[in-house]
Amino acid sequence: MNTWKKILLAFVVVVLLATAAFVIWASTPLGPMPEALAALESDAAVQVATEPWYTFQPTAESSSTGLIIYPGGRVDPRSYAPTAHAIAEQGYPVVIVPMPLNLAVFGAGKAADVIAAFPMVERWAIAGHSLGGSMAANFINNNPEAMDGLALWASYPASGDDLSGRNDLAATSIYGTADGVAAVEDVLAGQPLLPAATVWVPIEGGNHAQFGWYGPQSDADIATITREEQQAQIIAATLALLQQVEGVAP
Numbered sequence: 001m002n003t004w005k006k007i008l009l010a011f012v013v014v015v016l017l018a019t020a021a022f023v024i025w026a027s028t029p030l031g032p033m034p035e036a037l038a039a040l041e042s043d044a045a046v047q048v049a050t051e052p053w054y055t056f057q058p059t060a061e062s063s064s065t066g067l068i069i070y071p072g073g074r075v076d077p078r079s080y081a082p083t084a085h086a087i088a089e090q091g092y093p094v095v096i097v098p099m100p101l102n103l104a105v106f107g108a109g110k111a112a113d114v115i116a117a118f119p120m121v122e123r124w125a126i127a128g129h130s131l132g133g134s135m136a137a138n139f140i141n142n143n144p145e146a147m148d149g150l151a152l153w154a155s156y157p158a159s160g161d162d163l164s165g166r167n168d169l170a171a172t173s174i175y176g177t178a179d180g181v182a183a184v185e186d187v188l189a190g191q192p193l194l195p196a197a198t199v200w201v202p203i204e205g206g207n208h209a210q211f212g213w214y215g216p217q218s219d220a221d222i223a224t225i226t227r228e229e230q231q232a233q234i235i236a237a238t239l240a241l242l243q244q245v246e247g248v249a250p
Helices: 003-026 034-038 077-088 111-117 131-142 184-189 227-246
Strands: 046-049 054-058 065-070 094-096 123-129 149-153 170-176 199-203
Touching: 034 077, 046 077, 054 077, 065 077, 065 111, 065 131, 065 227, 077 094, 077 227, 111 123, 111 131, 123 131, 123 227, 131 149, 149 227, 170 184, 170 227, 199 227
Parallel strands: 065 094, 065 123, 123 149, 149 170, 170 199
Antiparallel strands: 046 054, 054 094
16 A cells, blocks of 8 residues: 555544544533423423424413524533423423534524424524524524524624624523633623624623533533522523513513
8 A cells, every 4th residue: 555545544544533533522412400301391381392302382371472492512402491491381382402413503494493393483582502592693694584582591693693783683692700611701792793782681600501401511610609590590581582572571
């Protein structure tokens, strides 16, 4: 075997090993915590389905405004079940969308399938955590008529997804002051890419991992409030966005 063939073979082997390592890494997501698994159970207020998405449907009268959730990168989608369940208890249908290899960058357009499957929902908002939030903004940028609201959870739009001209889009950016992953300065630097009326919600002492229920995250700062306290603020701010989309004063 000549030298060039050996180099080519070595390159192919390296690429295959790197690809395998990436797939293994992406296929071992964080979470879910026991509280998240418990929230996947149906109860008197919310009917839960787990295929093809994680769907939380209010059992009483349901709003015609719905919420789609894009998970954070390499986070098990079930880790957002408590948040989804709590929002559904307030009358809003919620759908958590699993992503290929647990990375929303490979499924940014999946919200379109959800919208098509729920014709009874007249208005939609989309929420996303971290990478999921960036891809939620990307979906709106690519599908401007599909969404009426955006909730960024510890996230910000990519530079190519400028939503600043969308004055008809209700938007909120919810972030922890002790995030450690999505730095506060990076979140705030996304302001020029969002509508002028975007509502900014800092959670004092909140960190990145407590936007879901997937346990500790090695690169996240230590929160100075409990997960329950942080979640209560996330849920309240997201419900305020949904009420804005619905046209109901919060």
